[in-house]
Amino acid sequence: MALADILADHPAKDTFDLAELNRAAQAAMQCALACSACADSDLSRDGMADCIRTCMDCADVCTIVGKMLARPTPRGDAWQSLVAACAAICAQCAQECSEHDHVCCQECAAACRECEQACQQLLAVAQR
Numbered sequence: 001m002a003l004a005d006i007l008a009d010h011p012a013k014d015t016f017d018l019a020e021l022n023r024a025a026q027a028a029m030q031c032a033l034a035c036s037a038c039a040d041s042d043l044s045r046d047g048m049a050d051c052i053r054t055c056m057d058c059a060d061v062c063t064i065v066g067k068m069l070a071r072p073t074p075r076g077d078a079w080q081s082l083v084a085a086c087a088a089i090c091a092q093c094a095q096e097c098s099e100h101d102h103v104c105c106q107e108c109a110a111a112c113r114e115c116e117q118a119c120q121q122l123l124a125v126a127q128r
Contacts, residue, residue, distance in 0.1 A: 012073045017125045021072055027118035028066030028086060034111035035059035041104040051096050058093035061086050062115060080123060087119035
């Protein structure tokens with residue numbers, strides 16, 4: 001069963017735009033994986049400390065946000081702050097990784113950009 005199916009069956013499914021919620025949750029988890037893999041790959045490269053730290057921070061935030069978004073129940077305004085923070089760290093990580101030619105960094109930057117966009121879109125539909 002996919003996350004979209006679980007969200008569609010959730011009793012509180014009317015609290016969010018399920019398509020955008022699913023997209024953001026999936027993007028956050030994919031970004032967390034990409035960032036973790038990139039940080040690990042960069043451990044063997046010289047001069048990558050800033051990239052490693054940024055990737056680790058991004059992976060941690062994305063993991064929390066992805067897990068949180070898999071629970072579509074009202075949580076006041078805090079969820080919006082966390083999703084906005086996720087978009088911000090993803091933008092920062094995408095910028096850092098895009099400065100390196102390594103495959104892991106380029107893939108990580110792409111995952112970060114996707115997550116940033118998904119988070120921003122979720123926030124935009126929540127404002128309507």
